[in-house]
Amino acid sequence: MNRPAALNRFLLAVLGLVLLAAGGFGLATHFRVLRLVNPEAPLVPGTEEPPTWAFYVIAAAAVAVGLLALRWLLAQLAHRPRRGVWRFETDPAYGRTELRADDAVAPFAEELRGYPGVHKASASLAGTRESPSLALILTCEQDADLGEIRGRVTGESLPRLEEALELKDIPVAIEFRFTGRAASRVG
Structure with missing residues (x-):
């Protein structure tokens, strides 16, 4: 939650x-x-109207606050695709196998954490077996080679995940984040 x-x-x-x-x-x-x-009854004491520019400032501020509130509300509606349980079943008479999507990508994320330059990795597998999607968030050191990391993810780790899950192609979105500290190197 x-x-x-x-x-x-x-x-x-x-x-x-x-x-x-x-x-x-x-x-x-x-x-x-x-x-x-x-x-x-009057809201404020006095009977004088404020200057005309004050009405324009109040109207502009109200529109700006309204647009910000609308943007905030729309941001609440955006969420990642629903994750669930995948069922592997060829013949119901012999039973079925269920796999939680989070459990399926846990070893994958652990493998990504071992890459040089990767500080933290999280993976989220969503959708169904027929239309899966994978979202990765990789927190890397500031001087990490992002091209090399992306190449290893798509060239090495992702094909192994696809093979393990018996899928042909998993669309993947990778988000790179950076740690606030520089890497410590021994050399």
Whole structure:
């Protein structure tokens, strides 16, 4: 479970409910369904209108905040493909074999951690056996040769994974990240 994402969605839900309640209160007061506040009473003391530029600044800020909130909401909907359990079954009368996608790529990720320059590796296998997809996140040292690492992944490790899972081709997306420290070399 991704706790920061769950907390983020919870806070979005609470903020949405608070805004809906405030809007409902404003509408109910305006249409005099609630009589807690006089709808014709001024919000601030004084009767002067603010300068015209203030309305433009407020409108621009409201549009910017609205667009940022919309972008934040859309980012919550984006998620990686669902991982699950793969079933290997040729004849149901003889039983079936089930393999969790995370367990299938655990040795693969461990192999990638052993590459020179790779500090950390995580792999996520998603989709079905008919249309799998593999997402890799490799955290590398700052001076690592990314071309060599990518070549080893696609030329050595990925074919072994495809053979082990009895698949012809697994589309792979590799994301490289860098550690904050330089590599320590003995030489």
